[in-house]
Structures are given as structure tokens and as C-alpha cells.
Amino acid sequence: MSVCVVGSIAFDSIETPFGKRERALGGTAVHFALAASFFTDVRLVGVVGEDFSAEELHLLESRGIDLRDVERVDGGKTFFWRGRYGYDLNVAETLETQLNVFAQFAPRLSAASKRARTLFLGNIQPGLQRAVRAQCTGARLVALDSMNYWIESARDELVRAISEIDCLLLNDAEARQLTQQPNLVRAARTIRSWGPRTVVTKLGEYGAYLFGEHGFFGLPGYPLEDARDPTGAGDTFAGGFLGYLAARGEEEPTDDALRCAMTYGSVIASFNVEGLGTERVQSLSREEIEERFAQFRRFTHFEPIPEAAR
Amino acid sequence: MSVCVVGSIAFDSIETPFGKRERALGGTAVHFALAASFFTDVRLVGVVGEDFSAEELHLLESRGIDLRDVERVDGGKTFFWRGRYGYDLNVAETLETQLNVFAQFAPRLSAASKRARTLFLGNIQPGLQRAVRAQCTGARLVALDSMNYWIESARDELVRAISEIDCLLLNDAEARQLTQQPNLVRAARTIRSWGPRTVVTKLGEYGAYLFGEHGFFGLPGYPLEDARDPTGAGDTFAGGFLGYLAARGEEEPTDDALRCAMTYGSVIASFNVEGLGTERVQSLSREEIEERFAQFRRFTHFEPIPEAAR
Numbered sequence: 311m312s313v314c315v316v317g318s319i320a321f322d323s324i325e326t327p328f329g330k331r332e333r334a335l336g337g338t339a340v341h342f343a344l345a346a347s348f349f350t351d352v353r354l355v356g357v358v359g360e361d362f363s364a365e366e367l368h369l370l371e372s373r374g375i376d377l378r379d380v381e382r383v384d385g386g387k388t389f390f391w392r393g394r395y396g397y398d399l400n401v402a403e404t405l406e407t408q409l410n411v412f413a414q415f416a417p418r419l420s421a422a423s424k425r426a427r428t429l430f431l432g433n434i435q436p437g438l439q440r441a442v443r444a445q446c447t448g449a450r451l452v453a454l455d456s457m458n459y460w461i462e463s464a465r466d467e468l469v470r471a472i473s474e475i476d477c478l479l480l481n482d483a484e485a486r487q488l489t490q491q492p493n494l495v496r497a498a499r500t501i502r503s504w505g506p507r508t509v510v511t512k513l514g515e516y517g518a519y520l521f522g523e524h525g526f527f528g529l530p531g532y533p534l535e536d537a538r539d540p541t542g543a544g545d546t547f548a549g550g551f552l553g554y555l556a557a558r559g560e561e562e563p564t565d566d567a568l569r570c571a572m573t574y575g576s577v578i579a580s581f582n583v584e585g586l587g588t589e590r591v592q593s594l595s596r597e598e599i600e601e602r603f604a605q606f607r608r609f610t611h612f613e614p615i616p617e618a619a620r
Numbered sequence: 621m622s623v624c625v626v627g628s629i630a631f632d633s634i635e636t637p638f639g640k641r642e643r644a645l646g647g648t649a650v651h652f653a654l655a656a657s658f659f660t661d662v663r664l665v666g667v668v669g670e671d672f673s674a675e676e677l678h679l680l681e682s683r684g685i686d687l688r689d690v691e692r693v694d695g696g697k698t699f700f701w702r703g704r705y706g707y708d709l710n711v712a713e714t715l716e717t718q719l720n721v722f723a724q725f726a727p728r729l730s731a732a733s734k735r736a737r738t739l740f741l742g743n744i745q746p747g748l749q750r751a752v753r754a755q756c757t758g759a760r761l762v763a764l765d766s767m768n769y770w771i772e773s774a775r776d777e778l779v780r781a782i783s784e785i786d787c788l789l790l791n792d793a794e795a796r797q798l799t800q801q802p803n804l805v806r807a808a809r810t811i812r813s814w815g816p817r818t819v820v821t822k823l824g825e826y827g828a829y830l831f832g833e834h835g836f837f838g839l840p841g842y843p844l845e846d847a848r849d850p851t852g853a854g855d856t857f858a859g860g861f862l863g864y865l866a867a868r869g870e871e872e873p874t875d876d877a878l879r880c881a882m883t884y885g886s887v888i889a890s891f892n893v894e895g896l897g898t899e900r901v902q903s904l905s906r907e908e909i910e911e912r913f914a915q916f917r918r919f920t921h922f923e924p925i926p927e928a929a930r
Contacts, residue, residue, distance in 0.1 A: 397802045492707045494825065495845045515804065516826035517840060526919050528840025530827060535805040558925075569922035603924065609836050610920050612879035614913065615868075 312351035312376075313556035314423045314449075315342045316442045317432020317545070318412055319356040319380065323392040324586055326399065328538040334587035335366050337389060338432035338455070341542035344591045345549025345578045346430075347373040348599060350557040353423045355379040355442070359386035359411045369592070379423050386411035399540050399583075400514055419445045428556035430548055431475070433457050436468040443474050450561055453477040453552055455544065461488050473505040479548050481512045494519065495526075508568065510551070512544050520572055524565035529572050530610065532580035532602065539586045546582040546591060551575035577602045622661035622686075623866035624733045624759075625652045626752045627742020627855070628722055629666040629690065630699040634896055637707050638848040644897035645676050647699060648742035648765070651852035654901045655859025655888045656740075657683040658909060660867040663733045665689040665752070669696035669721045679902070689733050696721035709850050709893075710824055729755045738866035740858055741785070743767050746778040753784050760871055763787040763862055765854065771798050783815040789858050791822045804829065805836075818878065820861070822854050830882055834875035839882050840920060842890035842912065849896045856892040856901060861885035880913075887912045 320337030324330065343352045353376045362382065370377060392406035417438060425448040431439040433455050443452055452475040460468050461484060468488070472478055478501055482494055489497040498509040498521035508522040515537070517530040554571045555563050563571065577599055584590045630647030634640065653662045663686045672692065680687060702716035727748060735758040741749040743765045753762055762785040770778050771794060778798070782788055788811055792804055799807040808819040808831035818832040823841070830837040864881045865873050873881065887909055894900045 399802075492709075493845065493847060495843045499845075513826055516823055517838065519840060519843070521843075526843045527922070528827065528843070528919050530829060530838025530840060533805045533829070533831075533836045533838070535803065535809075537803060566922070566925055570925055573922060607923070609838050610922075612837070612876070612883060612920075613917070615876055615880055 311427045311556050311559040312353055313346050313428040313430065313552055314353040314355060314419070314426035314446060315339050315346070315430040315432060315549075316355040316417050316439075317342065317430075317434060318389050319354075319358050319362070320389040320391055321361075322541060322587060323390075324395075324539055324541055325393075326395040326539050326586070327397050329586050331586045333390075334589075335369065336391070336542060336587055338542075338545045340370070341545035341582065341588060341591075342430055342432060342549040342552075343370065343375045344373060344588055345546040345582070346553030346556070347375055348550070348578070348594070348596055349553035349574070352376065352553070353379060353426055355417050355419060355423060357381045357383060357411050357415045359383055359388040362388050376422075379418070379420050381418075383411040393541070395539065399537055402541070417442050417445075424448055427451065427559065428552055429453070430552050431455070431471070432545065432548075433460070436460055436464050436471040439471045440467070440474060443471070451476050451552070451555060451563070453479055453548065455479045455548055456484065458484060458487060469504060472501065475506055477508040477510065478506045479510045479512065479544070479551070481514065481544065485509070485511050495521070510572070512547060514540070514543075518547065518572055518576055520568060522565075522568060524568070527569050527572060529576055529606070532576060532606065533609070534580055534583060537583045540583050541587065543579045543583050547575040547579040549575075550578035573603055573606050574599070577606065621737045621866050621869040622663055623656050623738040623740065623862055624663040624665060624729070624736035624756060625649050625656070625740040625742060625859075626665040626727050626749075627652065627740075627744060628699050629664075629668050629672070630701055631671075632851060632897060633700075633702040634705075634849055634851055635703075636705040636709065636849050636896070639896050641896045643700075644899075645679065646701070646852060646897055648852075648855045650680070651855035651892065651898060651901075652740055652742060652859040653680065653685045654683060654898055655856040655885075655892070656863030656866070657685055658860070658888070658904070658906055659863035659884070662686065662863070663689060663736055665727050665729060665733060667691045667693060667721050667725045669693055669698040672698050686732075689728070689730050691728075693721040703851065705849065709847050712851070727752050727755075734758055737761065737869065738862055739763070740862050741765070741781070742855065742858075743770070746770055746774050746781040749781045750777070750784060753781070761786050761862070761865060761873070763789055763858065765789045765858055766794065768794060768797060779814060782811065785816055787818040787820065788816045789820045789822065789854070789861070791824065791854065795819070795821050805831070820882070822857060824850070824853075828857065828882055828886055830878060832875075832878060834878070837879050837882060839886055839916070842886060842916065843919070844890055844893060847893045850893050851897065853889045853893050857885035857889040859885075860888035883913055883916050884909070887916065
């Protein structure tokens with residue numbers, strides 16, 4: 311079953327203490343699509359300018375990503391972001407943002423994309439997220455991500471968008487800000503009362519928590535010694551998470567499937583952070599993913615020791 | 621096998637958005653001892669003033685805590701701390717600290733305490749921690765906790781103290797500050813290169829990570845809806861962790877035992893946070909502890925779904 315993603319396609323110029331890249335392929339939809347492509351067919355809805363080259367298109371297509379809903383604006387330039395991280399990789403400093411063709415982005419889904427069973431509404435203006443949700447009439451599992459900018463500037467529209475989806479993914483600070491509730495359990499309950507069955511809070515190096523119909527599931531972060539660039543980690547997580555669920559194709563994801571999806575999301579996000587931009591995920595294999603999935607089990611498994619052995 | 625703890629015995633006046641207590645029983649050694657007492661015999665080494673009442677002594681003794689190494693200073697007053705928390709319970713504001721009799725504390729261990737196999741050096745001056753370590757000749761498993769104050773004012777002595785122990789417990793910010801290393805995996809590796817086989821980083825609501833000879837183990841935080849007062853949560857964690865290991869009495873804790881110890885520490889700390897001061901742990905039962913231990917397994921367990929079921 312295919313997954314459809316709408317969001318930014320970008321060139322990112324990134325500087326971290328561990329390296330520097332100019333105009334690397336990036337953006338929410340790209341990070342998501344690359345991650346999801348390990349599990350299922352991906353349809354990408356986005357917009358690029360004339361500066362988006364055949365090489366970049368080929369890279370995405372070689373991962374089986376369908377680009378027929380990517381609009382190319384003649385004479386336009388692709389979304390551009392320049393940012394910098396210090397040794398504390400949790401804090402990004404934005405040096406430059408050029409929306410370019412993204413400023414006029416009005417997503418139009420082809421008939422095939424409208425039939426996608428799984429939809430990811432990446433971090434864009436909440437009104438656009440709602441418009442895409444409304445077009446995608448075939449979707450049975452719709453997830454959404456957002457950010458502090460929309461919480462501050464378009465909260466009402468964002469809450470409406472959230473009320474129309476099945477699964478919200480946010481980082482913990484965003485969940486607290488959105489609900490004005492410092493306690494994450496209560497924040498998740500508030501969000502679930504608006505509509506979504508499932509709330510995932512991403513905690514960066516501390517892992518990820520899921521609050522859903524089957525209760526709570528928590529996963530620690532992967533113990534990364536060589537974290538180099540967190541750009542796109544959240545979108546990569548979403549790609550692994552939703553890509554896995556889309557591949558399973560259940561009407562309602564089971565508890566077991568959601569737990570595995572959380573783990574696959576964490577696995578691919580951990581790889582993403584090991585390289586600059588999308589580099590590490592581009593070179594990733596399914597075998598490496600499965601190996602790290604197994605590691606996650608060893609890192610988290612415990613069982614009571616029978617009293618007799620005490 | 622008994623566990624011996626050295627650290628503060630205090631009266632804490634605490635104000636949180638969820639309640640207020642004047643001169644509640646507190647301090648590192650008290651929080652630790654109450655938690656450890658669910659698993660094993662505890663010997664408490666500390667100092668109190670004349671204002672420490674028979675009622676408080678009785679409360680500790682009723683939990684089987686041996687107080688023969690608690691010195692009582694005639695005419696002196698017990699350590700006093702006054703603090704306040706806002707809705708963000710992660711940040712404590714200290715309003716008043718009176719060291720009182722604790723300022724002249726020179727721990728002297730009885731013969732019985734010197735023979736304890738397990739020793740917890742609570743957060744006190746690192747020179748005193750070393751002196752206690754040297755006295756406790758029977759100890760086979762020695763753990764230590766510290767804080768930013770000692771990292772800033774007595775780092776060299778603290779590193780020496782750490783080099784003489786088996787297990788360091790710190791929160792993540794302290795581990796980063798101590799090693800000047802923002803990456804937690806590298807911070808733990810640096811600390812382990814000084815001597816300790818095991819490093820535990822406490823992450824508050826994000827759980828706890830263990831770095832040791834058997835590799836990494838990570839546990840999420842318990843999803844607490846009613847967090848009221850985090851005072852003493854770290855010491856309570858240490859009490860559950862070391863109390864469980866002391867009860868098992870192994871020369872070298874096994875990987876399985878360390879994982880269970882992490883979980884018991886997290887369980888009791890989560891209860892501690894639900895009440896003001898030590899109130900909730902005072903009323904706790906072993907059955908409630910085992911129930912929450914089982915919950916932790918449900919909250920963290922996952923397994924791969926066979927390909928055929930996909």
C-alpha cells in the first residue's frame with residue numbers, strides 16, 4: 311500500500327562542528343520519502359524550481375519514489391534553508407530562509423495520490439494541510455507534523471487540522487506549547503480529545519513516546535556516539551513510522567504494529583543523524599535497518615528474575 | 621545483604637503548584653533509605669540536630685532502617701532546605717539552605733557499616749565521599765551521586781572519588797558538565813575510563829540510561845499524569861537500584877540484574893514524584909512496586925512481527 315507525503319523539497323546549506331554541506335538535498339517531504347521508501351511505495355507531493363536538477367530527481371526515483379505530483383515552476387527557485395548547529399545539536403540556528411516557489415505552493419493531488427491509503431501532512435501551513443487532507447479521500451491513516459511557528463501564528467487552524475487526522479507527531483516542546491500543558495501525558499490526552507487516536511512525542515536523544523488506544527509505549531534514544539546533523543530527523547522518523555504501517559496495510563494499526571513502527575522510525579532517524587543532510591539514509595540498506603532494530607530490542611529488553619534466583 | 625548509605629538527613633519546606641509542606645522529612649540519605657528498605661536492610665550514616673524528633677526516628681526504624689550510625693548533635697539543628705517549583709517541575713528554585721549540623725559532618729562508620737557489601741555515597745563533599753569509601757573496607761559495590769556544585773567547586777577531588785567507585789549515578793546535565801562532552805555516550809565512556817564499570821544517567825521524565833560492561837540499556841520515564849514534587853527522585857532511584865542489587869548479593873551484578881535494578885529504581889522514583897516529600901514512598905507497598913514493574917514491561921516491550929504476518 312502506498313504512502314503519500316506532502317511537504318517541502320529543499321536545498322539545505324548546513325554547518326555543524328562535524329562538517330559542512332552547500333545546497334544538499336533536503337526538506338520534509340524528501341527526508342520522509344527516503345525513509346518510507348525502505349518499506350513501501352511513496353508518492354511525493356511538492357514543488358521545485360528550475361534549479362532542481364535531473365540528478366536530484368533521479369536520486370529520488372531510484373528509491374522508487376513517485377514524483378508525478380511534484381510541480382516544477384519555470385523560472386522559479388527551490389526552497390532554500392541555511393542553518394548552523396553548535397556542539398549541542400539540539401539547537402539549530404537559522405541563518406537564512408528563502409521560501410521561493412514554496413511561498414505559492416498549492417498542492418494538487420493526482421487521482422492516484424488521492425487514493426493513497428496512508429497520508430503524511432508534513433510541516434506546512436495548517437490550512438494547506440486541511441486542503442490536502444480533504445483531497446485525499448482514500449486515506450485511512452492520516453498523520454500530521456507541525457512546528458512552533460504554526461502553533462504561534464495559526465493555532466486555531468492547526469487545531470482544526472489536527473481534529474481531522476488519526477495520528478499527530480510533534481516534539482515534546484511543541485506538544486507542551488500547543489496544549490499549554492507542561493505534563494506530556496496530559497498534553498497527549500488533550501490532543502487525543504481533539505480527534506487523533508494516536509499521539510507520538512519525539513524526544514530527540516531521549517527517544518520517543520506513543521500515547522494511543524492501547525496505552526503508552528516508550529522507546530529510549532539510540533545511543534549515538536557520532537551524531538553529526540539532526541536536520542530532518544523528525545521527518546525521517548515519520549517516514550519510517552508511517553512507511554512501515556503503510557506496508558502492513560491494516561485498516562487500524564495493531565498495538566504490536568505501532569510499537570514496531572516506532573522502532574523503525576527511531577532506527578532510520580538515528581542513521582539520518584549520523585550523516586549530513588540525507589547522505590547516510592541514501593546509502594542505507596534494509597539489512598542495516600534490521601540490525602539496528604534488533605539492537606533496539608537488546609537495548610530495551612528486561613524481564614523479572616524469578617524470586618528463587620535472587 | 622545490607623546496603624549502607626551516607627548523605628544528608630534534612631527537613632525540607634517545599635512549595636509546588638500541587639501543594640506545600642513545612643519541614644517535611646527529607647534529604648538524600650532518607651530518600652535513598654526509604655526506597656532501598658523495600659528490598660534489603662539499610663544502614664544510614666548521617667547527622668541530625670536536637671530538633672529531629674522521636675517520631676521521625678521511629679518512622680525510619682519502622683522501615684527496618686538501622687540508625688545506629690546517625691549522630692545526634694546536642695544543641696544543633698538539622699539540615700534545612702526550602703525550595704519552590706513552578707509548573708515546570710524540572711526546575712527547582714532554592715529559597716533557603718541552612719547546613720546547620722551538616723556543615724561539620726564527619727561520617728564515622730561503625731564496624732557493622734564498614735562490613736556492608738553495598739555502599740551509596742550520596743551527594744556530599746567529594747573528600748568526605750572518599751573518606752567513607754576508604755572506611756567501608758567490606759564494600760564490593762560502591763555507587764556515588766554528585767551535583768553541579770561539586771563539579772564546579774571541587775572537580776579534581778570528585779574525579780578522584782569517582783575513580784575509586786564501581787557505579788556513578790548522575791543526571792544527564794551533570795554528566796555533560798563533568799566531562800565537558802555534550803554527547804551522552806561519549807560522556808559515559810569518559811567516566812568509565814576513570815574507573816567505574818557502570819554509569820547511569822538519570823533523565824527525569826525521559827527515563828534513565830545505563831552504560832556498562834554489557835552495553836547500553838535504556839528505559840523511558842513512567843508516564844506520570846500526577847507529578848507533584850520531584851524532590852529526592854534521584855536519591856529514590858538510587859535507593860531502588862542499589863537496594864535491589866544489594867538484596868541479590870552478587871559479587872558482580874549480572875546484565876539482567878542491572879536491567880531490573882534500573883526498573884525498580886524508576887518505579888520507586890515515579891511513586892516518589894507523585895507525593896510531596898517522602899509521603900508517597902512512606903505509604904507504598906511491595907505489591908504496588910511489582911505492579912508498576914510489570915507496567916514498565918508492557919510500556920517498553922516490542923517484538924518483530926514475522927514477515928508472513930505483514
